Amino acid sequence: MSRPIFALIDCNNFYASCERVFNPKLNNVPVVVLSNNDGCIISLSNEAKAIGIKMGEPIFKIPHMVKKHNIQVLSSNYTLYGDMSQRVMDTLKNFSDEIEVYSIDEAFIKISNYTFDSLTEYGRKIRKTVKQWTGIPISVGISPSKTLCKAANHIAKRMKEYNGVLDLTDHKDADKLLDKIDVRDIWGVGRQYTKFLKSYNINTAKELKYADEKFIQKYMTKVGRQTVLELKGIACKELEQETSDKKGICCAKSFGHKLEELYVIKEALANYVSIAAAKLRRQNLAASEVVVFIETNRFTSDPQYFNSASMGPEIPSSYTPKLINIAHKLLDEIFRKGYKYKKVGVMFNHLVKQNTIQFDLFKPQPTTEMFTIMKTADRINSFWGRNTVKSAACGVNIRTWWMNQKKLSKRYTTVWSELPLVS
Amino acid sequence: MKRKTKSEGNIVEIFSIPEELKEVKLPLFLTKIQAGFPSPAEDYIDQKLDLNEYAIKHPSATFFVRVNGESMINAGIFHNDLLIVDRSLQPQNNSIIIANLDGELTVKRFSKKRNKYYLVAENENFPDIEVNGDRNFEVWGVATFVLHSLRNI
Numbered sequence: 001m002s003r004p005i006f007a008l009i010d011c012n013n014f015y016a017s018c019e020r021v022f023n024p025k026l027n028n029v030p031v032v033v034l035s036n037n038d039g040c041i042i043s044l045s046n047e048a049k050a051i052g053i054k055m056g057e058p059i060f061k062i063p064h065m066v067k068k069h070n071i072q073v074l075s076s077n078y079t080l081y082g083d084m085s086q087r088v089m090d091t092l093k094n095f096s097d098e099i100e101v102y103s104i105d106e107a108f109i110k111i112s113n114y115t116f117d118s119l120t121e122y123g124r125k126i127r128k129t130v131k132q133w134t135g136i137p138i139s140v141g142i143s144p145s146k147t148l149c150k151a152a153n154h155i156a157k158r159m160k161e162y163n164g165v166l167d168l169t170d171h172k173d174a175d176k177l178l179d180k181i182d183v184r185d186i187w188g189v190g191r192q193y194t195k196f197l198k199s200y201n202i203n204t205a206k207e208l209k210y211a212d213e214k215f216i217q218k219y220m221t222k223v224g225r226q227t228v229l230e231l232k233g234i235a236c237k238e239l240e241q242e243t244s245d246k247k248g249i250c251c252a253k254s255f256g257h258k259l260e261e262l263y264v265i266k267e268a269l270a271n272y273v274s275i276a277a278a279k280l281r282r283q284n285l286a287a288s289e290v291v292v293f294i295e296t297n298r299f300t301s302d303p304q305y306f307n308s309a310s311m312g313p314e315i316p317s318s319y320t321p322k323l324i325n326i327a328h329k330l331l332d333e334i335f336r337k338g339y340k341y342k343k344v345g346v347m348f349n350h351l352v353k354q355n356t357i358q359f360d361l362f363k364p365q366p367t368t369e370m371f372t373i374m375k376t377a378d379r380i381n382s383f384w385g386r387n388t389v390k391s392a393a394c395g396v397n398i399r400t401w402w403m404n405q406k407k408l409s410k411r412y413t414t415v416w417s418e419l420p421l422v423s
Numbered sequence: 424m425k426r427k428t429k430s431e432g433n434i435v436e437i438f439s440i441p442e443e444l445k446e447v448k449l450p451l452f453l454t455k456i457q458a459g460f461p462s463p464a465e466d467y468i469d470q471k472l473d474l475n476e477y478a479i480k481h482p483s484a485t486f487f488v489r490v491n492g493e494s495m496i497n498a499g500i501f502h503n504d505l506l507i508v509d510r511s512l513q514p515q516n517n518s519i520i521i522a523n524l525d526g527e528l529t530v531k532r533f534s535k536k537r538n539k540y541y542l543v544a545e546n547e548n549f550p551d552i553e554v555n556g557d558r559n560f561e562v563w564g565v566a567t568f569v570l571h572s573l574r575n576i
């Protein structure tokens with residue numbers, strides 16, 4: 001093959017589709033998944049789209065619709081979605097060694113050799129395999145450039161006749177199809193550029209493809225010109241494959257309602273530290289820096305405050321009590337009384353492999369006892385569910401600050417006690 | 424230290440573990456020094472056996488499910504057993520499969536008799552179920568192993 005070919009694989013209605021794999025009762029009925037705190041709709045099934053439900057809509061505004069159409073409403077189960085995402089990506093690795101995981105539900109792959117008559121056939125094979133192996137329906141867009149892949153995927157997802165796969169490589173009707181895509185839906189064209197382009201009567205992907213390159217470069221920089229070239233099938237963007245070492249681990253969430261008391265926020269923070277520290281240990285990493293940040297709700301008229309602080313343990317650590325201790329010291333530093341806080345979070349930076357830690361001769365050494373305690377706690381929690389064993393700093397009472405997640409499904413693939421039941 | 428506290432009807436037990444080490448120990452050597460002769464078996468140790476490697480051929484397509492009920496006891500599949508399910512496999516005649524039947528996940532033998540397909544239980548008390556389009560039926564995956572605990576855990 002003379003030139004490289006890319007494919008964009010995009011999972012259809014990903015969160016709703018994940019729920020359906022383990023709860024087939026959700027098939028063929030309208031399903032919506034809500035954001036953290038059960039606020040807005042962030043994923044919806046085709047049936048929900050068909051009755052006019054919109055992405056981003058706050059659920060409290062449509063109780064009549066929910067009742068009338070018996071819409072199945074679910075909280076977001078990121079543990080499940082994360083694992084299913086990993087499975088989809090791993091399945092794709094059977095088709096190409098070169099993969100760019102673009103988001104939780106999207107990936108680009110480079111197709112360098114394929115054993116099928118046509119790229120479309122190959123795309124169908126990918127689609128069929130991912131659906132069978134993971135249960136997740138996908139759409140596939142194929143072309144010589146990433147931007148064109150996005151466009152192909154956009155069409156494959158919306159026009160039934162393509163059955164979820166469209167190859168725009170040397171496609172005879174490519175221009176006709178591109179003319180159906182609004183320029184705002186082209187990858188890399190934001191809201192501002194959409195306005196600009198439309199004011200010059202460039203309304204569709206096709207019109208952008210044939211726009212004057214010099215004109216585009218002048219007003220939309222080199223990146224804009226690349227978009228034009230990519231629409232012509234000339235690849236300007238390469239795959240960005242992930243680096244093996246994680247840069248940082250973060251856990252931050254919005255509270256169910258605003259919090260003012262330091263001790264309650266400390267409790268929430270201790271929980272987030274515990275979650276992030278368990279994640280560190282799962283990857284055999286230790287943190288050299290702990291960052292804590294806190295913020296009020298920007299979207300209210302309340303007085304605003306946000307701040308962050310950071311500090312490192314003497315030696316990189318993944319020991320939860322130690323990390324909670326540091327996080328609490330940092331929170332003490334930045335906490336100011338009198339504000340209504342919406343969010344607190346912790347981030348671990350400069351992660352190092354647990355087995356490559358440089359010990360300091362004159363500082364306390366981590367003991368094997370510390371590792372054993374954490375390992376045991378992790379094992380108990382992975383069997384019985386998170387928080388079966390936890391640091392007392394995480395609080396022993398029902399948490400008032402915790403996210404509202406009333407319709408949370410089980411963690412079917414990651415917790416032994418929550419496996420799907422078969423009768 | 425151990426103390427108990429009551430919270431919202433739950434008994435919570437609190438233990439203390441070191442927050443960090445108080446004393447400073449100076450390690451002179453971080454690894455043990457080998458003294459004497461090396462083990463004569465050293466050169467013969469192969470890799471450790473990994474059950475995952477044995478039982479899971481396609482990790483991204485493999486799921487665990489928990490059995491709920493008695494319908495497959497004659498096949499050695501009991502209530503509360505754990506099944507390893509490989510979705511990448513095509514069911515053959517008489518494969519034990521997980522099926523989506525009218526929105527419920529069920530484990531049964533998938534069997535073809537005189538050009539008709541059935542979901543067959545391995546327990547006389549359960550009738551065969553013909554799958555012929557009247558009922559919503561879909562193969563969810565093929566069961567490859569059953570894990571049955573011999574202790575009551």
